[in-house]
Amino acid sequence: MPLWSNWSGRQQARPVAVPFLRSEADAQALVRDAAANGTSIRVAGAGHSHAPLVISDGIIADASGLAGVIGTDTAARRAWVWAGTPIYALGRPLHDAGLALKNQGDIDRQAIAGAVATGTHGSGPALQNLSAAVTGARVVLASGETVDCAADAHSDLWQVARLNLGALGVVTRLQLQLREAYKLVERGWSEPYEALLPKLADLIAANRHFEFFWYPYNDTAIAKAIQETDAQPVYPLAEEGARCAWNYEVLPNHRPHRHTEMEYSVPAGSGPECLGAIRELIRRDFPELQWPVEYRTVAADDVWLSMAYGRPTVTVSVHQDISVDEEPYFRACEEIFLSFEGRPHWGKVNYLDGAQLAVCHPRWRDWWAARDQVDPDQLFLNEYLRGVRPPR
Ligand SMILES: Cc1cc2nc3c(=O)[nH]c(=O)nc-3n(C[C@H](O)[C@H](O)[C@H](O)COP(=O)(O)OP(=O)(O)OC[C@H]3O[C@@H](n4cnc5c(N)ncnc54)[C@H](O)[C@@H]3O)c2cc1C
Incomplete structure (x- = not known):
């Protein structure tokens, strides 16, 4: 069995497989196959979370082959990017289109989808985290179907996708609200x-x-x-x-x-x-x-x-x-x-149980209800997430 380890080495897993995703078709095939076999899936970004989010004894899918800027809209100051793109690889192509992230964290080694999945942020009283910049997402759901979600299309799924803990499906693309280069x-x-x-x-x-x-x-x-x-x-x-x-x-x-x-x-x-x-x-x-x-x-x-x-x-x-x-x-x-x-912080250490997290987060139950609708068999949950989910 392969060994998967996070950046610090403190989180380690022995998944059954670590497939490398190069396309949305790869992601769909993987999900359909895993669902048919009843094997759970977690998707890995750059492994920079301290929390046991990626840990799984099922499949840990490596999404780093889904990389690059797909397209930019300079007038709307938006871009579609592949989910596995490292944040460091976004800077130059966005800049070449006259665009820039409004803010980013301390480091730029994370995959954009990994950073979004945990609410990664920088510093600035007028600057929101990266999840708040997500205006659209494409996700391969547990059914193997692909959904495009945004504020005006599948809005509950969009809310989950903006900070998804890897629990919604395989995120393949993200649309980000940007600003002019600065x-x-x-x-x-x-x-x-x-x-x-x-x-x-x-x-x-x-x-x-x-x-x-x-x-x-x-x-x-x-x-x-x-x-x-x-x-x-x-x-x-x-x-x-x-x-x-x-x-x-x-x-x-x-x-x-x-x-x-x-x-x-x-x-x-x-x-x-x-x-x-x-x-x-x-x-x-x-x-x-x-x-x-x-x-x-x-x-x-x-x-x-x-x-x-x-x-x-x-x-x-x-x-x-x-x-x-x-x-x-x-x-x-x-x-x-x-x-x-x-x-x-979702990507860092905490010792809270589900009841405590529900107190912290006013939309905790809404998030789970929207997620559960598209993954009733918990294909995209791991032990940690099953442990904190609200009782059904
Ligand atoms: C040195 C260091 C510096 C850091 N600095 C900051 C900082 O300044 N600000 C801050 O807020 N945080 C910071 N963090 C935390 C880090 O940004 C988060 O933990 C972030 O989630 C890590 O991104 P990643 O790409 O490594 O994702 P991973 O840790 O690999 O995964 C995080 C989550 O994203 C999910 N995921 C990843 N890709 C996909 C996909 N394609 N589809 C579905 N789910 C996916 C995973 O399943 C998991 O749930 C730092 C961490 C380190 C180690």
Whole structure:
């Protein structure tokens, strides 16, 4: 049996097969065959989730052969892209069409469908996550049929597709709402946490993107502010914190250090207090921690399962080395996050059961009802998702 492993190596599976999908016809044939044999399917993106989303002892389909930009509509500022396209491979062709993602995360190694499936986000109080950019999707359902969904066509399926946890079917194409190409200039600096905190609200309001990592061992923040600019791009690109170039050259970073991560989204107004509580916890109970805590902002959206559904959001992420048992630290953090009405990042670690997730997500049952209609036999669920689904 093949071995499938995620980016950190902490999630491993022994699926019966890892077929490589090169076309929608491949996806349809795979789904029909698996359904006939009663073998469950999970689709893998780039394997960058810390959560056990891809894990399966059935089939893990590799969708990375479905790659590239299918077509752009510069006037509408939209593009159809193949689902397995790495985010790094979107930047240049979109740019050549005068277009750009409005925002993206810390890294650009994820497949676009993988990032969308978990609500992957960057930072910026006026900028939504990638799921909110999805205006259309094509999905191979458990029946083997292909459906095109959008706000005005199969709208419930579209809502599920926008943040789907890989549970709707094989997503083969996505249509994304973009904006005109733009350049960014970034400024990175370091200062004591106590000095940064009083300026936090102003820094968030004054910059298109603002984020910082707080390092417990020296109580210092490494901050980054990014603004749009008309300045000429500077090549070769400078180090992170000093780049001036096109959006897709400035926003992604190199993050080679293997770690595992928990992230919660809290109402934006609670962000500083929540971070303060995490800081207190670390200083009191985990003083040896070497890994930072990250603080970002995300605009509210209307994506059913989004961590930012209906509320402006601050995200607080905690990290641990892969050689260390993260559970005591993460569980202590989770207790604090929940006390601030936090919602867990779908691609990162959490310990919530289905009842707790239902409390976090007002549209939890709607999401499951729409999903179940097209996959009544649970072909696209794995053990984790079966464990958290609401009782029928
Ligand atoms: C170093 C690092 C940095 C990160 N930075 C950020 C960040 O800045 N912001 C943030 O929000 N998150 C971040 N993440 C989390 C990451 O963006 C998410 O976990 C994302 O879902 C990973 O995408 P992937 O392509 O690796 O998908 P995978 O982890 O492989 O899969 C994620 C989900 O997508 C589904 N899926 C993938 N492709 C398809 C398809 N074609 N059809 C149906 N389902 C599919 C899978 O079944 C699974 O449910 C980071 C993770 C790492 C390891």
